[in-house]
Amino acid sequence: MSSVKYMILVLFVAAVNSLLAQNNAITVTGKIVEEINEEPVPFATVLIRDSESNENITGTTSDEEGKFILQAASSKFSLEISFIGFENMIVSEFAIEGGEAKLGVIRLKKINTVLDEVELRAEKSSTEFKLDRRVFNVGKDLSSTGMGALELLNNVPSVNVSIEGEVSLRGSSGVQILIDGKPSIIADDPANTLSSITAEMIERIEVITNPSAKYDAEGTSGILNIVLKKDDKTGMNGSVTINTGIPDNHSIGFSLNRRTEKFNLFTQLGVGYRSLPRENENSNQDLVNNTTVNSTGTEYRNENFYNIILGSDYYINELNVITLSGNYAYEIEDQPSETNFSYFDSSGDLVSSWIREETTEATNPKWQFDLQFKREFEDSEDHLLLFSTQGRFFGKDQASEFEVTPTEGDLEFNDQQTETEFQQAEYIFKLDYTKPFSERITMELGSQYFISDVGNDYTVRNLIDGEWVTDPNLTNNFEFDQKVFGVYGTFAYEGDVWGFKGGLRLENTDLQTFLTDTEERNSQYYTDLFPSAHISYKLSDVTSFQLGYSSRIYRPRLWDLNPFFNIRNDFVIRKGNPYLQPEYTDSFELTSILVFEKISLNAGVYYIYTTDVIERVTTFEDNVSITTPENVGTNQRIGFEANFKYSPIKWFTLNGDFNYGYFKRLGEFEDQSFDFTGDQWTSRLTGKFKLPAQFELEIISNHRSSFQNIQSEISSVTFADLGLRKKISKGKLVLNFSIRDIFASRNREIMTSGDDFYVYSNSLRGRFVTLGLSYGFGKGEAMTYSGRRR
Incomplete structure (x- = not known):
């Protein structure tokens, strides 16, 4: 250290x-x-x-x-x-x-007047501040109608989700996403798997930029913890939701909870169909031979999905509780796409053009179980012993066929087939102990053992002389086995004026990858210490300060390491690097919180230093761009962040979020220097209106500036979302309407250049409109349910 x-x-x-x-x-x-x-x-x-x-x-x-x-x-x-x-x-x-x-x-004692419980929930502040985190309460977002977890993250201050599904925090990737405080396979590949979690299932999202040693050291940018609802009101409670949308987004959701003296039973069911089109445009330019390959097309991801969650809390006695829950999801995918290609010579003349059509079918089973035992002690409600174990699985059985139809010229390309058999199993065992020595002093101790076992069997075949022939250069079976053991201890003091929390975590990592067909192995074994510390100071009833430090790690994920790739576009290829090393980060931040009668403000400065930074490096050959993650040098980032909430009148609230970061990159790869400096800023402004007749309106505007990485420039983007809600029968029946990306302007435009090439890409999802109707019964709240992916 x-x-x-x-x-x-x-x-x-x-x-x-x-x-x-x-x-x-x-x-x-x-x-x-x-x-x-x-x-x-x-x-x-x-x-x-x-x-x-x-x-x-x-x-x-x-x-x-x-x-x-x-x-x-x-x-x-x-x-x-x-x-x-x-x-x-x-x-x-x-x-x-x-x-x-x-x-x-x-x-x-409650007042005899019957109150609207949903309305009470809506009055809750959208953002709260704690010693080491910020809490974003989901229930107040009107535009969450029809959203999945990934889209909802994009509404959280300091968080940005690209159109490709990459999650960043304060402009930096390497974010660890937790579900109920634990790693989850559905968060391992957010762009493709967070669709299993829907907006109505989420209670709050916690933003932890400097996590304490209690948490996994994974995630150099910090942690996003998605906390799911588990209604514990007595009696029978629940809600039913129906959604429809354009493009196709149709779903029915059902949530039910039954609380008795000994048991709390809960279940959620969902079924639906969704379609997710995306328009793509790419151009590869060879600056040596002056040739160009352009491609444009639309790809779809059509899915039928089924989801069930079932669980129970069993109260053995006043001090002991056992919780067992499970989740099973099943998706049936159909991914048709059509891409038009054009090849131009050095004179700019069209040499050849062709159409590449894709037909893909896949099934994705997912399951997860959680078993938890909580032991409380009579001396204090905060004196706890918690043991938990979790298992999860994700599988994909996919078959694709690519058919090429020439439209001009004599260039020939083979039809192709791919088959993927993917299986990922993960298991977590945790033991946590919390001991308060007084109302102000608390100690935490714990350990965790994490196991990940993955297999990806990938086959590519070319149609040659009427026969399907396996391509040995693109076919292999990739095995990934990772084990991480960690222990931690923290000490906290929280008074009326001063607060302190410090801790230390030790983690040992054992990673093995193996390409079975070519017998290529890679082993990584390392042990690290990760300290953390937080101080809070309350200057007055309206002003507080927080100072935090943490040390973090970002371990390369499966898809960062897997060297095999999807051949949807033969001229734009992304693949992994099995020899990639982890990133290490030291993060410092100082924030201030000011709370007045009508306005609250959170502002702060931060400094982040990262070594062995993982960057996407592009090489170019025969008009084909190949992008691979590599460890390239260091990155220093200094930034300023501010969030505010302003309620000048009862029927209007304005929320704002602004982040600016200046960074300095130092690095070298294959004798090429990647030293440069740059900056990036993002902003979000949300207006919430309470209208007559129990209507509520929400408008969200977002802007992300252009920014640079080692080879590319990513263009700026501005987009807006709208949500409208009508409450009926004191909130038991709710009608929701939302438009995401009102102006269809949320695209991702990237220009990548080298000494001998220039690559342009642009991707656009477009506008999504959703209409939903929710009914809550018992003490349940009428919320929303949707299987939307992003």
Whole structure:
């Protein structure tokens, strides 16, 4: 571990000693619950009043578990607790021992007036801030109608999803995506597999730019944690949703939850059909021979999909809970495409043209199970022992046929066939222990063992003299076996003014790849330390600061390592590199949070230093561009980020997100220098309107500036989304309408150049319109369901 990391650990340990010395005022703690069912009441207002003057002294709000902590300067005070839909409560009698007033469980009584539970949810802030993360609450997004998880990520501050499905955080790729705090096979290849998760299934998305040592060190840019809903209201609750859209996006979703004293049973079902067209344009120019190959066409991904989630919580007693859940999804794909090719000589004359038609059929089974045992202790609700195990599988059985039809000239190309048999199985075993020593001091310890086993059997055949002949240069079976063992420890202190969390994680990686046909092996074995540290300081009730540091790793994924590729376009080829090494990153950030009556602002600066940066390097031969990931030097990035929420009037809210980064690249590959500097900025502006007759309107505008990598320039893009919602019967019935990419302007244009070539590519998804109707019964909320991929 570098001296910089050791120095940071020493400084933060010194900070802890000074923090723990601060404890002069009276600490007031408690937990707020509903009187009838003992459910926590989050975001309730807690005010401390002077007993003599009755003036407000200070205040706070309860967290998601209904808990609160604050300090009083003297013992002469009372508390007023309030929350919409409940009667206000005054607490004036309590005991003070050892400088602490432990109020225990405080039960609020509901007002008799029937309230709209969905409306309560809608009033919840869209973004919350915690010590080491930001939380984006999904329920308020109107334009999420018909969205899948990947599209929803694109609405999260600091996150950008390209049209190709690549996820970046603050302009950098290498993001780790978690599902309920755990790695998932459906997040391993986001562009193709996050369709299994739909908007109505998601409770919130957590953005963790500097994760603590409790989390996997994977992901150099940080972590995005997708937290799924698991309704725990008593009784029978559920919702039914029907969606339709253009292009084809038709689905029916059903969610059901049953809560009893001992069991919490939950299930979600979905079935539908979707079509995802994409227009492509490519041009390959040979600058030595002055020849050009152009191609234009439209490709489709048509899918029938079926999805079921089933699970249960079993409450053994008040302290022990077992949770078992499973998810099974099955997709039937049909991918027709037609591409027109043209070949021009050095004089610019058309030499030949042809049409390449693709017919692809595939089936994709996916399953996942989770088993978790949680043990609580009587001394504290936060004293926990948690054991969990998870298994997941993704398979693809795909067959493609490519037929070439000449339209001009005498160039000849063979018809081709491909077959893919892909299987990926992963298993995770985790043990986590949390021990609070007081209301302010907490320790965490844990370990994790991760196993990934993958096989990709890929065959290419050419039609020669009327017979299908296997191409040995493009056919092989790629095996990928990775094991990662990690242990961690963290220490946290959280007071009214100061907060600190520091930790250290150790991970050992054992990676083996094997090309069975050619008997090529690659082994990587390494052990690393990953420290993390966070400090928070509350300057006043409206101003807070956070300072964070973490060390991260980005291990090459399967498709980064697999050297075999899809031959959809013989002139534009992407393949993996089995000898790719991991990236390492040190990340520092300082953020400030200001919360006023009508506006909240989060702003910060960050510095990110990455070594062994993985870049896509393009080579060129015979008008064919081949792009392969390579480790190319270092990258330093300095940036500024700001997010705000402004509510000047009750019926209008404005949210904004801005990020600017300046980077310096230093690197060399095959005697070619890739040193350069550049910058990139992104912005998002969202307007939310509450209209008469229970209509709600949301308009989102996005802009991403142009930016440069080692060989390419990616053009700027601006696009907008719109959502409209009508609530009926106090929100139990909801009509949703959305238009994504209103102006059909969200494209991805890339210009790649070298000494002897120039490659242009442009890809466009186009406009998507979705109409949905949702009905919630019991205490369920009418939300949305869709199987949309992006």
